[in-house]
Amino acid sequence: MRKEELEEIVKRADQVAQALGGQPETREFVSHVLGFVKHILPMVGELQASIALTSEKLPTASRQLDKVTEANFLASTEILDTVDRILNQVVGLQQWVDAQLGDANVPRLDALVRKITGGQTDAGTVAELEEAWRAFLGGRATPGSVEEQSARCQQIQSDCTNIMIALQVQDITAQQIAGVNKLMQSVDDGLHDLLHQIHGDERDGRNNEYSHHHLDIVHDATAEYTGGAERQEMADRLMRGDTETSGS
Amino acid sequence: MASPKFLVVDDSLTMRRIVINTLKSIGYDNVVEAGDGKDAMAKLLSEGADFLVTDWNMPEMNGLELTKWVRATEPFAGMPILMVTTRGNKDDVIEAMKVRVNNYIVKPFTAQGLKDKIDQIMKATDTKAS
Numbered sequence: 001m002r003k004e005e006l007e008e009i010v011k012r013a014d015q016v017a018q019a020l021g022g023q024p025e026t027r028e029f030v031s032h033v034l035g036f037v038k039h040i041l042p043m044v045g046e047l048q049a050s051i052a053l054t055s056e057k058l059p060t061a062s063r064q065l066d067k068v069t070e071a072n073f074l075a076s077t078e079i080l081d082t083v084d085r086i087l088n089q090v091v092g093l094q095q096w097v098d099a100q101l102g103d104a105n106v107p108r109l110d111a112l113v114r115k116i117t118g119g120q121t122d123a124g125t126v127a128e129l130e131e132a133w134r135a136f137l138g139g140r141a142t143p144g145s146v147e148e149q150s151a152r153c154q155q156i157q158s159d160c161t162n163i164m165i166a167l168q169v170q171d172i173t174a175q176q177i178a179g180v181n182k183l184m185q186s187v188d189d190g191l192h193d194l195l196h197q198i199h200g201d202e203r204d205g206r207n208n209e210y211s212h213h214h215l216d217i218v219h220d221a222t223a224e225y226t227g228g229a230e231r232q233e234m235a236d237r238l239m240r241g242d243t244e245t246s247g248s
Numbered sequence: 249m250a251s252p253k254f255l256v257v258d259d260s261l262t263m264r265r266i267v268i269n270t271l272k273s274i275g276y277d278n279v280v281e282a283g284d285g286k287d288a289m290a291k292l293l294s295e296g297a298d299f300l301v302t303d304w305n306m307p308e309m310n311g312l313e314l315t316k317w318v319r320a321t322e323p324f325a326g327m328p329i330l331m332v333t334t335r336g337n338k339d340d341v342i343e344a345m346k347v348r349v350n351n352y353i354v355k356p357f358t359a360q361g362l363k364d365k366i367d368q369i370m371k372a373t374d375t376k377a378s
Contacts, residue, residue: 073261073262076262077261077262080262080265080266080269083269084269087269087273157273161269161270161273161359162359164265164266164269164270165266165270165356165357165358165359166356167262167266168262168263168266168355168356168357169356170260170262171260171262171263171334171355172334172355172356174260175305175334217259217307218259218305218306218307218310219305220304220305220333220334220335222334222335222336222337223334223335223355224334224336225356226356231336231354232336232353232354232357232361234336234338234341235336235341235352235353235354238338238341238342238345238352239341239345239351239352
């Protein structure tokens with residue numbers, strides 16, 4: 001019911017009360033109705049103003065959510081770029097460490113020993129063997145230390161993979177935020193319908209207020225970032241055909 | 249034996265990078281990518297692939313529709329398909345099974361989880377082939 005209609009009721013009730021001046025019971029009843037309508041009249045105004053204000057704030061909140069998603073995306077991209085660079089460095093380092101372990105010299109030593117035992121005992125071949133042998137010994141000189149570095153490289157690679165894996169949070173929260181944006185849009189639609197009922201305004205299409213680059217994605221409302229493995233275990237049971245124990 | 253060629257399909261650039269890098273970290277370097285089902289169809293038709301890793305929720309054509317298309321299209325019909333998705337309800341898994349995905353991972357996944365699923369599929373495919 002619109003505010004103007006309520007004001008009209010107040011006006012009419014006043015007229016009825018005056019017309020029924022001599023009948024106390026009827027006059028008391030009309031007076032109650034009049035009091036009630038007068039009481040809710042300002043509330044309708046406040047409700048209308050509150051709905052209008054909330055409805056104005058919702059699109060602003062939607063834009064802020066878009067910025068949050070964009071910031072998450074940019075930060076994730078930067079972290080992934082950094083992890084890529086670290087991984088590339090570590091792969092190079094790992095190769096160097098592996099070479100230091102001396103294994104790289106083994107095929108060379110083997111070939112030279114074959115040459116010499118085959119009769120090729122010239123000074124150049126012997127000198128080359130000596131150099132390869134020293135390189136091999138150099139690699140083996142501090143095996144504990146080199147092996148330690150190798151283990152560190154592997155640990156860094158493993159940590160980098162874990163950082164990447166954790167960045168799935170960006171995709172999952174983007175879907176959750178897109179879901180919240182849809183909910184906000186539907187609340188705003190409801191508020192606009194109410195305003196239309198109260199005020200009689202033509203309903204304006206505000207879909208574009210909620211249409212943002214990072215929020216307009218095909219999302220899953222059930223997406224969640226959990227450390228638990230329950231959902232995966234349920235999927236595994238179903239995939240194995242173990243429907244009896246798969247739960248809901 | 250040459251490393252199998254993976255096609256990774258996801259509308260999220262972050263997720264594509266994560267899946268591709270994880271595949272590389274477990275020894276699969278031969279990877280191409282697509283942003284949705286239609287893009288994946290085009291990639292399959294133009295350059296082929298041996299293994300499909302696909303998201304479910306995507307614009308244009310989702311992972312379920314892509315799987316149906318793959319299963320109905322030679323020479324891809326027997327291709328191993330791993331679905332990697334946030335959809336972790338029982339009904340979702342059953343729907344994916346109906347279109348004959350080979351395995352199903354609920355995001356967020358771990359590197360070991362992805363490796364295990366790929367190994368399982370590879371093993372099952374090898375067993376069928378032999």
